[in-house]
Amino acid sequence: MSQDLAPRYEPGAIEPARYAAWQDGGYFHVSPDRVLDEGAEPYVIVIPPPNVTAVLHMGHGLNNTIQDVLIRWRRMQGRASLWVPGTDHAGIATQNVVERQLAAEGKTRDDLGREAFVERVWDFVGETGGAILEQLKSIGCSCDWDRTRFTLDEELNRAVREVFVHLYEKDLIYRGEYIINWCPRCHTALSNEEAEGHETGGSLWHLRYPLAESAWGAAAAAAEDGAEAVGRTDDGRWYLTVSTTRPETMLGDTGVAVHPDDDRYRALVGADVLLPLTGRTIPVVADAYVDRSFGSGMVKVTPAHDPNDFDIASRTGIEVLDVMADDASMNDAAPEAFRGMDRFDARKAVLKALEAEGLLAGRDDHTHTVPHCYRCDTVVEPRLSLQWFVKMKPLAEPALAASRDGTITFAPARWTKVYEHWMENIRDWCISRQLWWGHRIPVWYCDCGEVVVAREDPDACPKCGSSDLTQDPDVLDTWFSSQLWPFSVFGWPEKTRDLAAFYPGHSMVTAPEILFFWVARMIMMGYEFHGKAPFTEVYLHGTVRDAKGRKMSKSLGNGIDPLEVVETLGADAMRFTLVSQCAVGTDIHLDHEDVEGAFSSGRNFANKIWNAGRFALLGLGDAPVASLDAVADDLQLEDRWILSRTHRAATEATRNLERYRLHEVADGLYHFFWGEVCDWYLELVKGRLAEGADPASRAAARTTLATVLDRAMRLLHPIMPFITSELWQRLPRPGGQTVEGDLIVAAWPEHDEAWSDPEAEAALAALQEFVAEVRRLRKEYNVPEGERVTIHLAGGDPTVHETVRGQSEALERLARVGAVTAGSGTGVGAHGVLRGGGEVFLPLEGLIDLAQERERLSGEVTRLQGQLEGARRKLANEQFVSKAPDEVVEKEREKARSLADQVDKLQDKIRQLGGGED
RNA sequence: GGGCGCGUAGCUCAGUUGGUUAGAGCGCUACGUUGACAUCGUAGAGGUCAGAGGUUCGAAUCCUCUCGCGCCCACCA
Numbered sequence: 001m002s003q004d005l006a007p008r009y010e011p012g013a014i015e016p017a018r019y020a021a022w023q024d025g026g027y028f029h030v031s032p033d034r035v036l037d038e039g040a041e042p043y044v045i046v047i048p049p050p051n052v053t054a055v056l057h058m059g060h061g062l063n064n065t066i067q068d069v070l071i072r073w074r075r076m077q078g079r080a081s082l083w084v085p086g087t088d089h090a091g092i093a094t095q096n097v098v099e100r101q102l103a104a105e106g107k108t109r110d111d112l113g114r115e116a117f118v119e120r121v122w123d124f125v126g127e128t129g130g131a132i133l134e135q136l137k138s139i140g141c142s143c144d145w146d147r148t149r150f151t152l153d154e155e156l157n158r159a160v161r162e163v164f165v166h167l168y169e170k171d172l173i174y175r176g177e178y179i180i181n182w183c184p185r186c187h188t189a190l191s192n193e194e195a196e197g198h199e200t201g202g203s204l205w206h207l208r209y210p211l212a213e214s215a216w217g218a219a220a221a222a223a224e225d226g227a228e229a230v231g232r233t234d235d236g237r238w239y240l241t242v243s244t245t246r247p248e249t250m251l252g253d254t255g256v257a258v259h260p261d262d263d264r265y266r267a268l269v270g271a272d273v274l275l276p277l278t279g280r281t282i283p284v285v286a287d288a289y290v291d292r293s294f295g296s297g298m299v300k301v302t303p304a305h306d307p308n309d310f311d312i313a314s315r316t317g318i319e320v321l322d323v324m325a326d327d328a329s330m331n332d333a334a335p336e337a338f339r340g341m342d343r344f345d346a347r348k349a350v351l352k353a354l355e356a357e358g359l360l361a362g363r364d365d366h367t368h369t370v371p372h373c374y375r376c377d378t379v380v381e382p383r384l385s386l387q388w389f390v391k392m393k394p395l396a397e398p399a400l401a402a403s404r405d406g407t408i409t410f411a412p413a414r415w416t417k418v419y420e421h422w423m424e425n426i427r428d429w430c431i432s433r434q435l436w437w438g439h440r441i442p443v444w445y446c447d448c449g450e451v452v453v454a455r456e457d458p459d460a461c462p463k464c465g466s467s468d469l470t471q472d473p474d475v476l477d478t479w480f481s482s483q484l485w486p487f488s489v490f491g492w493p494e495k496t497r498d499l500a501a502f503y504p505g506h507s508m509v510t511a512p513e514i515l516f517f518w519v520a521r522m523i524m525m526g527y528e529f530h531g532k533a534p535f536t537e538v539y540l541h542g543t544v545r546d547a548k549g550r551k552m553s554k555s556l557g558n559g560i561d562p563l564e565v566v567e568t569l570g571a572d573a574m575r576f577t578l579v580s581q582c583a584v585g586t587d588i589h590l591d592h593e594d595v596e597g598a599f600s601s602g603r604n605f606a607n608k609i610w611n612a613g614r615f616a617l618l619g620l621g622d623a624p625v626a627s628l629d630a631v632a633d634d635l636q637l638e639d640r641w642i643l644s645r646t647h648r649a650a651t652e653a654t655r656n657l658e659r660y661r662l663h664e665v666a667d668g669l670y671h672f673f674w675g676e677v678c679d680w681y682l683e684l685v686k687g688r689l690a691e692g693a694d695p696a697s698r699a700a701a702r703t704t705l706a707t708v709l710d711r712a713m714r715l716l717h718p719i720m721p722f723i724t725s726e727l728w729q730r731l732p733r734p735g736g737q738t739v740e741g742d743l744i745v746a747a748w749p750e751h752d753e754a755w756s757d758p759e760a761e762a763a764l765a766a767l768q769e770f771v772a773e774v775r776r777l778r779k780e781y782n783v784p785e786g787e788r789v790t791i792h793l794a795g796g797d798p799t800v801h802e803t804v805r806g807q808s809e810a811l812e813r814l815a816r817v818g819a820v821t822a823g824s825g826t827g828v829g830a831h832g833v834l835r836g837g838g839e840v841f842l843p844l845e846g847l848i849d850l851a852q853e854r855e856r857l858s859g860e861v862t863r864l865q866g867q868l869e870g871a872r873r874k875l876a877n878e879q880f881v882s883k884a885p886d887e888v889v890e891k892e893r894e895k896a897r898s899l900a901d902q903v904d905k906l907q908d909k910i911r912q913l914g915g916g917e918d
Numbered sequence: 919g920g921g922c923g924c925g926u927a928g929c930u931c932a933g934u935u936g937g938u939u940a941g942a943g944c945g946c947u948a949c950g951u952u953g954a955c956a957u958c959g960u961a962g963a964g965g966u967c968a969g970a971g972g973u974u975c976g977a978a979u980c981c982u983c984u985c986g987c988g989c990c991c992a993c994c995a
Contacts, residue, residue, distance in 0.1 A: 007955070197992085204995080243995055257995095291994055299995045308993045369992085382993095414922065418990065421921070425991080512990085547930085549988090569957095580943080581931075589930055600957075601943055607957045615954030663932070667942070682954080772961095779949080779961045867939095879975035884937070888976090891938050 005617065009610035011570025015722040019137060022725075027075075027744045028142045030082040032501035043074035043081045044505035044535075046486050047143065048518070049151065051090035052125050053097050056135035058544040058552055058578075059511070061562040062588060065575045066541055066662060067509045068141045072718040073657050075142070076748035082502055083142060084489050086149035087130050091478035092186055092375045095437040098124050114436050121437050139562060139571045140721050142744070149489045151481040152439070159488035160439045160481050161455050163529070168453045172391045173431075175443075179307040180385050180430050181371060184328030184343075185378040188434040189387050191477060192427055193516050195371035195380045204366035205247050205351065207300070208239040208359040209256060212281060215271035227264040229296035233358060240273060240284075241361050242300040245368060247354070248346040250275070251334045252323035253282060255301040257312055260286035262297055276359050277350065278335050285316040304384040320384060326434075328381045343381065388432040388441060388474070396426045398527035399520065408523065411539045411660040415512065422516050431477045438475030445470050483521035486534035508535040511543065539660045541582060547591035558592045565595060569603045572720035577602035579719050580666035605670060606723050609716065612678050613727035616709050619689040620732055625706045626699050627735025634700040637767075638684040640760035642704060645676050646711045647755040653715050654750050666719055673712055680768065681708065703734050710734075711749045773832040773840050781830050781842070792829075792841035831909050839905065854910055861906050868899040 006013075022028065034040040045067050050060060067083060075081035098121045099109055109117045133148060149156060167173040181195040182188070208231070211219050219238035223230045229241045240256060256273050258265040271284045289312055290299055303313035304322040313320050325331040330338045330346050337353070338346050354360045371380040400423040402408045403416055410416045432441060444452040446461035446469050460467045481488070486505055490498040504526065508519060519538055526534035545551055546558040553559065565574045577599045581588045590598040635643075649672035656664040687693060688701035713728040721744065728743040739746065774791060777783075829843040874880055874892055881889055 005954090007953095008957070009955095245995075289993085294994055301995095306993080306995085308995080311993090368994095412923095418922070421991070515990095573957095577943095583932060586924090586931070591930095596957095597944075604943095604955095604957045608955065611955035611958085613954085618954070659934090661934085664934090667932075671942085678955085679959085686954095775960060776962090782949085784949095874975085877975055881975085883975055888937050895938070 005610070005614045007611070007614070009570065009607045009723060011572065011606070011722065012567065014726050015138075015140070015566070015571055018722050018725050019140065022142065022742060022744055023145075025742060025744075027742060028083075028144045029146050030080050030144055030502075032497040034080040035501035036497060040078070040080040042502055042506075043071070043079040044084070044502045045071060045082070045507050045509065046084045046489055046505060046534075047086060048508075048510045048514070049086045049088040049149075049482065049485065050132045051093050052087040052129040052150065053090065053094050054087075054132045056132050056139075056562050057554075058560050058562055058590065060132065060136070061139060061565075061574060062541060062544055062578050062582070063509060063511065064136055064141050065139065065578050066539070066582065067507075068139075068721075069575075069579060069662060069665075069718040070507055070509070070657070071142055072721060072744065073748060075744065076714065076717065076746060077750075078747065080501070082144055082147075084147050084149065084502075085133055085136070085141075085143035085145060086147075086485075086489060087133065087151070088478060088482055089125075089150065089152045089438060091433060091435055091438040091475060092188065093478075094121060094125070095435050096186065096375060098437075109436065117436050135563060138566050140575065142721075147489065151478075151485070151488075155491055156481060156484070156488045157439060158455075159484045159492055160476065161442050162493045163480075163484060163525070164442055164476070165453055165455050166529075167390060172394060173388060174391065175386065175388050177384060177386045178389070178430075179305075179310045179382050180387055181380045182326075182328075182383040182385060183373040183376065183378055184326065184381055185376050186373060186435075187326050189385055189430050189432060190373060190380060191430050191479075194374045194477075196374045197369035198372050199367060200370040201365065201367045202245055202370070203363045204243050204245055205363045206241050206243050206361035207247065207250060207276075207354060208233075208241055208361050209276060209300070210237050210239045210274045210359070211268075212272035212274055215268065215273075215284075218267040218271055222264060222267055225264055227268075227296075229265070229298040230268070231361075239359070240268075240298055241296055242298055243295050244300060245366060246305075246347065247350045248330070248338075248343050249302040249305045249323075250300060250350060251278060251330065251338060251346070252302045252304050252321045253300050254280075254303055254313065254321050255282050255316065255318040256284045257287045257290050257299050257301050257316075258284060258297060259290040259292045260288060262290070262292045265298065276357060277337075277353055283318065285312070285318055287312045287316055306382055310384065322384050324381065324383060387430050388443075388472075390429040390431055392426040392428055392524075395524040395528055396423045399423055399523040399533075402523060402527070402533050407536065408533050409537050411537065415515065415538070415540050418512075419515060419520060422520060429477075431480050432472075432474040433477055434473075435475050438478060439481055441472040441474050441476060443472040445472070479517050479521060482518055483525045486522055486526060487530065492529070503530065503534070504532045505535045506537060508538045510538075510540060512540045513543075515540065537660070542587035544588045544590060547589060547593070549587075549589065552590075552592070560590055560592050560595055560598070565599055569596065569599050570606055570722070572606045572723045573599050573602035575602070576605055576666060576670075576720055579662050580670065581663065582666075583663040605674065606720065608674055608678060609720070609723055609727070612673070612682060613709065613713075613730075615682060616705055617727075617730055619686075620702055620706060623702075624736050625732045625734045626703050627737075628703055628707055630735070631696075631700040631703045634696040635704065636688075636697060636700060637760055637763055638681060639700055639704040640757045641764040642677065642681040642708050643752075643755040644757040644761050645672065646708050646749075647752045649676075650711065650715055650749040650752065654748070657718075669712075669716055669719070673716065677708060677712060680764075681705075706732050706734050711752070713743060714746055714749050717743050717746075770840065774842070777830040777832050777840060777842050783842075790843060792843070831905060857906050857910050861903055861910070864899055864903050864906070868896060868903060871896040871899060 035042045047067065048063065054060070071081050071083045095109075098117070101124070102108060102112070102120075112120060130148075130150070133143075133145075136143065164173060181190040181192065183190055210233075216238045219230050223232070223238075230238065231241060232238050242256060244250065253275055258269065260269075265284070268284050269286045272281045273284060275282050285301070289308055290297065301309045301312050301318065303310045303318065303320040305324070310320070312318070321333055323330055323334040324343065328343045330341050330343070332339060334346075338349055341349060351360060371382075372378065373380055400420060403410075403420055403423070410419065442454060444454070444458055446452065446464060446466055448461060448464040448466060450461050450463040452458050452462065452469065458469060461469055484492075487499060487503050490496055490502055492499055492503075508522075510519060522534050526532055543551055546556075550556060550558060562574060578588065580601065592598075596603070649668060652668050653665050656662070656668065685701045685705060688697050689705070690698075693701075709731055710728065710733075713724040713731070717724040717728075725743040728746070733739060829841050832840040832842075871892055875889075875896060880892075
């Protein structure tokens with residue numbers, strides 16, 4: 001086994017081949033037999049299906065890296081670890097993309113007609129769709145590609161049908177005319193969640209509505225009583241003042257409302273108002289919705305274009321008048337002068353016309369939240385429309401209970417409240433979309449009035465027998481099918497083996513943005529159709545942002561292409577960087593202007609791992625490596641130490657994985673591997689690996705090294721699968737054991753308790769401290785790197801002293817590390833005191849300016865005395881001594897002893913240096 | 919208008935139930951290439967833990983208020 005590794009990790013030469021090997025090995029596929037027949041415990045994640053037209057961005061990179069880490073970890077734990085991939089047809093988004101293509105050809109979807117248009121979308125999806133799944137492979141995702149699903153697959157269509165019909169039959173789906181959010185650009189209704197509120201600076205206009213002459217008497221009386229909304233023009237006409245942020249809607253006003261208990265306006269209720277510009281007369285009505293204390297306490301009512309006004313109309317019986325077309329231009333119900341005008345042009349025109357008639361009372365600056373389409377950012381128009389809805393309240397109940405009783409947990413936990421608040425205040429869900437791309441609503445209408453809602457397309461009307469049925473033209477909200485994903489991917493409503501084996505799943509990893517859109521609804525559907533939540537843990541990670549904290553987006557051009565990172569730095573570098581920044585609940589910042597810098601920690605770490613592996617392989621050579629048992633008696637301090645640290649690293653990594661503390665997993669393994677394995681163990685063991693070293697010691701070192709690297713590769717594998725797999729393959733196995741398969745299915749290390757060795761850890765910690773102190777002193781006194789110095793060890797706590805003395809072999813090696821030799825010395829020198837007791841002395845005759853040194857030491861004495869004073873005060877405090885844990889008090893005592901000791905030593909030193917000058 | 923979160927080193931952030939000398943990465947400074955790695959090594963500088971008050975023997979951590987950010991939800995025209 002001659003090892004010939006490049007001195008740098010070259011991802012391009014490694015990663016694609018390793019991925020191919022995993023795929024060829026069939027490691028990603030999980031058969032239900034493993035669960036149902038072999039009794040393996042399942043672990044299931046369903047991917048948040050990216051839009052079928054999507055191109056991989058860093059957000060996907062983060063989301064899928066996290067999932068892959070979890071899946072790989074559980075797989076190594078021996079679970080039937082299944083990750084189901086797939087894509088979402090993404091109704092509006094995909095339709096918009098294709099419509100844009102058509103627009104470039106000068107065509108609209110209407111030019112093609114429904115059938116041809118849908119065919120065109122399928123062509124488009126067939127050509128470029130799902131490319132993102134291929135891209136996921138390059139970042140190492142170990143999805144079960146045999147199970148790739150698409151929300152418009154035949155199988156999933158059946159699930160959608162079943163759910164729609166089931167809910168309809170339970171009276172949980174209904175059709176009705178209500179105010180919905182309408183996107184005038186997409187020409188479709190939207191759900192409440194799809195209308196995103198953006199704070200917008202605008203105007204609040206005050207309009208004057210003249211009163212019919214019959215009401216002038218009442219108006220005059222009201223004005224007398226101080227009714228602010230009532231006024232009189234110069235020519236003596238009485239009018240009411242109302243306010244609005246959308247003046248164009250006044251064309252659709254059918255009333256003016258006041259609060260029934262508002263004494264100011266009581267006499268005006270029932271009065272006729274001459275609605276300007278329209279020639280219509282509308283009534284003043286009383287409704288408790290009106291807030292007497294807001295503005296003038298009088299509000300214009302536009303039932304067809306405002307949800308509250310619609311409610312007022314339904315209570316008071318006033319007319320409902322829709323004055324807008326699908327594109328939000330003014331329709332034929334509007335006065336001729338405004339017909340066909342865009343709503344914003346109409347706004348200006350209305351204001352101008354009112355001003356001309358002296359009916360514009362003024363305007364105020366006004367910031368308020370304006371809903372925008374989440375797909376095209378157009379201002380959404382509230383509009384009366386006939387749509388299909390899901391009654392959510394009954395569905396929400398078990399989903400809410402699941403969170404309250406801990407059946408489902410959220411990480412970070414604070415999302416629990418957000419979720420529950422939404423569930424508690426849930427509103428019905430508008431599910432019909434006036435689009436062509438999506439699941440057609442399974443409802444047919446017959447001329448006889450019969451409405452057929454069916455799982456299978458009906459041939460004839462069950463009531464009158466007519467075969468002339470018309471299917472509802474609308475499609476379902478994209479999220480209607482997404483919400484079924486955790487079970488539709490397994491073939492439901494068929495009772496499949498997959499379903500039995502893999503539902504319910506376990507972790508749901510996604511971004512908080514789609515908590516309501518998707519996560520909440522999946523939970524509701526899980527309960528409705530299976531009586532069980534679709535997963536038990538929801539892990540919500542942060543957003544990927546640029547260096548300035550802006551969300552990465554195509555339009556801002558501040559994105560980083562994951563594939564570019566993979567190509568230049570490697571998937572492992574990217575994965576590690578993402579995971580190490582993935583602290584619970586915080587966003588990830590990456591500088592798109594310095595991609596290499598942004599991922600340098602991952603790149604550097606990958607290279608470090610590579611070189612540690614390279615060194616080990618060179619050092620181990622081709623000779624067989626003994627088993628750990630065989631060398632047990634020959635293990636040195638550093639061997640026992642690193643084994644103990646390895647066990648500790650494994651324990652901590654496992655614990656943090658269980659709690660979704662991925663940042664701490666990455667951080668912990670980074671410091672274990674770099675700081676302990678590389679910086680200390682490899683350095684300590686170098687001499688023992690050499691040909692001429694003591695054979696027993698050499699054998700122990702070789703075994704320990706191979707064992708530790710084996711464990712380290714396993715631990716790092718979920719985060720950095722490529723490099724670890726590559727190296728692990730080449731490592732010799734202690735005891736000559738042969739291991740089948742790839743690292744991807746090697747056992748996760750968590751049963752090495754026997755390696756725990758607190759004594760070795762304490763001893764090596766003391767040695768580390770000693771070496772660090774020697775190095776520090778050398779630096780401080782500018783002892784040239786190559787120069788050997790004599791050190792002197794004396795005094796201090798006997799335990800530490802003995803530990804240092806007792807490990808003379810280790811100490812010699814440590815001395816090599818620090819380029820010092822152990823020995824004894826006297827006279828003037830550098831003086832270091834070890835924390836646990838013990839001291840280092842470096843003779844420094846001729847190396848330094850003695851007067852300067854004396855001054856420095858005096859300052860040091862003053863500082864230490866201050867600290868000592870503080871420690872003594874603390875110990876004199878009875879409360880502290882009696883209430884603090886013994887351990888803490890003891891440490892404080894030790895600290896005081898040590899400080900006092902140091903002060904004495906330094907004062908001695910000053911005397912030596914000073915020669916009596918002070 | 920409600921709710922949530924944040925403010926810790928130059929930058930980006932960790933800091934589990936209050937308890938040794940508050941940490942990391944990047945950046946910065948000095949020195950160093952005797953072959954695993956300069957994508958490296960060693961050492962170092964740098965923090966009133968936003969501010970004020972309180973609880974406690976002890977507070978970055980718990981409580982109250984103030985200031986400054988960010989997010990979510992909501993029908994005040």
